[in-house]
Amino acid sequence: MTYTQLKAIYDTPFFDLITRSRATYLAHWKENEVQLCTLLSIKTGGCSEDCGYCAQSARYTTGVQRESLMTPEAIEEVAVRARANGSTRFCMGAAWKGVKSGDPRFESVLESVRRVAQLGMEVCVTLGQLGETEAHELKKAGVTAYNHNIDTSPEHYPSIVTTHTFQDRLDTIGHVQKSGMSVCCGGIIGLGETEDDRLKMLEVLTNFSPAPESVPINCLMPMPGTPLEDQAPVDIFQLVRLIATTRIALPKAKVRLSAGRTRLSQEGQAMCFFAGANSIFYGDKLLTAANPGKDADHQLLAALDLKPQMPFTGEHSPCAETQECGTKMACLT
Ligand code: SAM
Numbered sequence: 442m443t444y445t446q447l448k449a450i451y452d453t454p455f456f457d458l459i460t461r462s463r464a465t466y467l468a469h470w471k472e473n474e475v476q477l478c479t480l481l482s483i484k485t486g487g488c489s490e491d492c493g494y495c496a497q498s499a500r501y502t503t504g505v506q507r508e509s510l511m512t513p514e515a516i517e518e519v520a521v522r523a524r525a526n527g528s529t530r531f532c533m534g535a536a537w538k539g540v541k542s543g544d545p546r547f548e549s550v551l552e553s554v555r556r557v558a559q560l561g562m563e564v565c566v567t568l569g570q571l572g573e574t575e576a577h578e579l580k581k582a583g584v585t586a587y588n589h590n591i592d593t594s595p596e597h598y599p600s601i602v603t604t605h606t607f608q609d610r611l612d613t614i615g616h617v618q619k620s621g622m623s624v625c626c627g628g629i630i631g632l633g634e635t636e637d638d639r640l641k642m643l644e645v646l647t648n649f650s651p652a653p654e655s656v657p658i659n660c661l662m663p664m665p666g667t668p669l670e671d672q673a674p675v676d677i678f679q680l681v682r683l684i685a686t687t688r689i690a691l692p693k694a695k696v697r698l699s700a701g702r703t704r705l706s707q708e709g710q711a712m713c714f715f716a717g718a719n720s721i722f723y724g725d726k727l728l729t730a731a732n733p734g735k736d737a738d739h740q741l742l743a744a745l746d747l748k749p750q751m752p753f754t755g756e757h758s759p760c761a762e763t764q765e766c767g768t769k770m771a772c773l774t
């Protein structure tokens with residue numbers, strides 16, 4: 442789609458826009474089902490890059506403690522718990538510029554992927570830049586989707602990051618597409634960009650071939666010590682408009698209401714789900730930033746009659762804590 446087409450959708454009167462996006466959602470998705478994804482930072486902090494929003498960049502003093510790469514055993518343990526708690530997607534993130542085939546750390550990530558892939562969840566990784574070889578190795582190990590966000594418009598990108606380019610991001614996405622892994626790609630709003638920048642970002646996403654499998658929409662978590670620490674929260678109606686426009690433009694993509702939910706009201710999140718968001722990160726931590734805890738999400742989804750997406754394999758397993766099952770929220774407790 443072109444920017445002009447997207448702008449026409451985005452500028453539709455608010456209630457007409459969300460009515461249309463809800464209809465698009467209903468035509469393509471199981472009604473009222475939300476995918477729960479667990480995020481795990483498998484290597485934290487000390488990153489060479491200067492992304493202005495990120496607490497893990499070594500260039501800023503943010504209070505994030507550097508941690509070395511987790512072992513496959515430790516990662517597998519967390520993944521097993523995530524599955525028991527109802528997650529159907531497990532996403533492993535690493536704070537580094539990129540990965541190289543043959544590097545022992547990359548070999549260790551491949552082993553972690555092989556283990557998680559056997560648990561019957563979607564396996565997602567976000568490891569920064571990669572080439573064709575690395576993409577094929579990840580696909581072979583069992584990765585379903587590679588998360589690599591374009592984050593903002595091509596025009597705004599250089600004001601946020603200077604250590605790599607927007608084109609570098611697109612090149613990695615090209616290698617992921619070639620390997621057969623799905624692309625999970627979205628962005629962040631609240632970086633000081635305009636609403637037009639957001640639509641220009643969406644224009645790039647809608648022109649991917651194949652279309653992205655999922656689109657994370659992050660609202661900036663302003664991390665102390667980063668250049669963007671003082672950014673104001675995003676206007677909720679602008680967020681809902683963007684989600685609705687994304688749902689209409691990419692009807693088959695999972696639209697993930699990602700970082701920043703701790704700064705949204707429950708009513709705001711409800712509007713995002715109505716407008717077509719159908720996936721969230723679940724658990725009290727994102728990579729380093731806060732996320733609403735399990736209890737808050739349990740309560741929110743129950744209040745909205747939203748059901749977590751059922752696991753893909755085997756029986757609906759009883760909740761790890763209560764060993765009860767049978768209600769729509771049992772596995773979330
Ligand atoms: N290093 C890899 C990369 O840059 O692709 C993977 C990890 S990186 C932390 C993954 C994504 O998290 C970023 O592209 C960005 O969209 C999101 N992110 C990072 N810090 C954020 C923040 N403070 N608020 C919202 N989203 C953030």
Ligand code: DTB
Nearest residue numbers: 534567657699700727728729730
């Ligand atoms: C994405 O788009 N959002 C997630 C996931 N992909 C890797 C990361 C959000 C990070 C929020 C900031 C933090 O936790 O440090």
Ligand code: SF4
Nearest residue numbers: 488490492495498536
């Ligand atoms: Fe590094 Fe990724 Fe953070 Fe940028 S977003 S500083 S590449 S971890």
